[in-house]
Amino acid sequence: MIEYATRAYSKEEVLRVLHPLVARWFDQSFDDLTPPQKYAVVPIAQDRNVLVSSPTGTGKTLTAFLSILSKLLEMADKGELGNSVYCVYVSPLRALSNDIYRNLEVPLREIRELAEEEGLELPEIRHAVRTGDTPPNEKQKMLRRAPHILITTPETLGIVLVAPKFREKLKTVRWVIVDEIHSLCESKRGVHLSLSLERLRELTGRDFIRIGLSATINPLEEVALFLVGYNDDGTPRDCLIVDTSFVKRKDIRVLCPVEDLIHTPSEVTTRKMYEMLVDLIKRHKTTLVFTNTRSGTERVVFHLKQLMPKEVENVDEWQIAAHHGSLSRYVRLDVEEKMKKGALKAVVSSTSLELGIDIGYIDLVVQLGSPKSVTRCLQRIGRSGHRLHEVSKGRIICLDRDDLVECAVMVREAYRGRLDRAQIPRNALDVLAQHILGMSIERKWRVEDAYRVVRRSYCYHDLPYGDFLNVLKFLSGGYSRLERYKVYGKIWYDPEEGTFGRRGKYARVIYALNIGTIPDEVAIKVFT
Template sequence: MPVIYSPPMGCALDDFHPAVRTWFERRFAAPSRAQDLGWPVIGAANDVPGFDVLLCAPTGSGKTLAAFMWAINGLVLDAARDRLRDEVSVLYVSPLKALANDIRLNLEEPLDGVRDVGAESGLDLSRIRAGLRTGDTSASERTAMLRRPPHILVTTPESLFILLTSPKFREKLAAVRHVIVDELHALAGNKRGAHLALTLERLERFVTGRGNARPNRIGLSATLNPIEKLAGFLAGYEVARNNSRSPRPIKIVRADDRVRTMDLQVIAPGPELGPLATHPHWEAMYDEVARLIGEHRTTLVFTLSRRFAERVALNLQKRLGIDAVMAHHGSLARAERLLAEQRLKRGELKAIVATASLELGIDVGAVELVCQLDSPKSISAAIQRVGRSGHSLGATPKGRFFALTTDDLLECGAAVRAIRRGHLDEVEIPMGCADIAAQQIVAIAAEEEEISEAELLRVLRSAYNFGDLDAGKLRHLLEQLSAELPERIMGASPKIFFDRVNARVRPRRSARLSAITSGGTIPEAGNYDVVIESEGRKVGDVEEDFAQESSRGDVFSLGSMPWQIQRISRGRLMVEPAPGMAPTLPFWQTEAGGRSQALSAEICDLRREIWSRLERNESAAGWLMNECAMSE
């Protein structure tokens, strides 16, 4: 079972190489709580491989640097002993491409600082390199990375799967010592996490097969519940020859204090709330948000959908100016999102209106205020979003929840009450996932050339999500993957050979290509690219249905900018800027997720308490103001 481990504070900084320690002491006044608690445990895992580490700490507490410091320290020691080789030593896996890029940029400061300190004492650390590999990485960068791989590789779960399946790059991963998995809660509760879990098991099998020690795993997150189950998900299992499983050892470091001080308030501006939001409600909300933005240097405004984000950004621009507010969501091109992030960081923007695209730890500088419009739909989302403000040691996060209906009011109040009481959503880890197993089986067959059915079962059962997989279920899956289907069915050609007599699995010629081009769990959107015709630059994308319902001359908003359609070509909307014109709003189907089970339970509890007070002829208003931070 995982171990809750709380080491004594203030003893690990002396254990770092002098160049690393000196840089840290010059840069920071003192280690954070996450670093004080995390360093002894992570350092012990590095010195004596055999257990993994899960570090749970609030956003902005320095937990990412806590994990990276020991990784950098190991590379400095290698360089000092002239043992630094051109191979990947540290893998950092992030659920977001933008977050991965952000971490690579934030790695440059400690690496540059440690190099400078080393140079003062005559130690050459210039060879230590960090690199980024995601779906946005250019072909030239990929080729250069193959020739001279970085020692610290920042990537995503899907890109790691491709790298491990690629016959050329996988050899560069043979000496990986540490795997850092950030925002673990964002992966564990969906099939991306199951896919990553199997990729990590394949990586471990590959590294240990080359005679090297098993890479230790370091998980990072701000919101984890139940933490022991998620620790088990990160570490996985050891599977014996008889297919019995035993959990791998993992130590949990808690630096989150469960209840973090936050400045929270639920606001309902405008007329009396009802079951529907009317025009006066919207206008009052826009006015109040604009007022708050004006009182703070930088503000993040979170909405539930991309369409909502575009609408809010346009209305705030009318009140604050076009150059004061920008929209930010997943349908904007990477360059457009990065522009908004950098402008906010430089103080050129007053606010960004975002969806979940900015929920995780992307660095947008010092944010003073977070406004959540409508219900956040989950307790963890509320904590993550409000935690984007006060993103520095000792600062207090500040969040304002805006309710437009009576149902919104209850949901926002219940979310605030849950945060104050230290309650969290419980992550449901998906089990079984036959589609994920099928993808990984094809990839394993491609890299192994031949593998026994029993060994394949052991690899799959090592991942947390596949504990209920037995020999019978695996054989049924292998028979399906190897079955010959009618040629009229698109993509029906089998990807593996399954020798039922000798219980062996071999790849067909198309196995590796199929795994690399079809891996992952993020579905193809089939959207239309929005391209500026005069520049040939993509600004984002819209859904196919919206594109097909549009006509030449129509004006719509994307990235809080109006665009006029010049023509519609195959898979592309060719547009030009249309400043001053009134745009319509694009739509995206099935955007907003449902309410979490934990928040639903909190709402039921809140309704019961209100009803109980009313039955006793007690006033509920004062209690709600104190308990749920509702404005009068």
């Protein structure tokens, strides 16, 4: 049953359900609970599935981890903490994964110091990041000393589910945290993750606790179903929704670089836009600028590096930086560290900094062009004034009349608290094909068993059986006329026996190299 949390717990009640060391650390570190912590920590400690919806900067991540760290310490006290994974944290961005790793180091270190003060010997609680950036030697270390908390992305989770040795470490998983679930559920990446979670459920042989962390999104009931899915008998799994999406104070304005957007030449509009952007950056300590493309990010950074040193005293080129997914891991980490230290004057990003990465204090967010949705508008502007009681300050600069009208309506709806309805994809057969190939690598399957696992996902709960069989036929090379398009069989499928499995020794390689739903390149043919 999906239900809303109605009871707020006091700090004393929350501390009572935590391990003594975790409770003492929290009590020394924080004066009071944030709104999501008042409603969610105790239910998570009671092993309930929970979806937390709350604005940026309200301590959602710590809300999820408090009870888990407490339970891991209890297991350590009893000598039950083995060399395997107990918690999987899934984030949509590698940068966010690295950030969570750093943020977990602080409580783990300080809790260990408290234990040493009391003369207690505390076993190490290990945590590690495993993404596409993780070097092979680090992956080998994880086999020898498995992290108790695995921090990963949807695509990497899909890969480790077929890793012959490491998948054995996942059989002990008790908790899964899906962070920034609002950014995943509306894309096929979320569909991919929902099937990975059901395959993980099949691997563990029992239900695990699911915790979803979300910025403000609508409708919460549907997102909760996306998180928890269905039981084998078709009934939805239970989930408690913690909705603390109170209205955070905001200051959003729509700006135009010129008075006449229709008749002013584009080169003049662009020049005036950069002048306006430089002026905004000059009047604030640290400004985060969002564009809608990675190429746009690089273009803006190039022009700002040309203009800023001339227009603003004591500003060098290195104080203006780009951050997006095409940059190397080391460049991204360097930019994030400099932002935390307050060393940068302006950072330009496409999407990689719009989620909950800890980037220090930002006092202004500038959006170039329309963010395309009210939810994304609030998410990006919420990166400024990141702390609980501060004002989120944002400026949207429009370069054409269509953007101007769109952004004006968007800001009006943002002030009214009206959000776009989340559109969760259903029955995506391309994602299903990837997972059927992955399942075939794991073992030989009966068709009915595989269909049962797939239908537990919210995204495939109403998948017709005929469509499932057609995907099996397609993957097994049943459509010979497609061979001229280099579409060959990747699994074997016996319709009479009702079974399927892997075909060939390269199945795992094909799966790992082609996993995910983020296209390497986007090309669209336009016919007129």
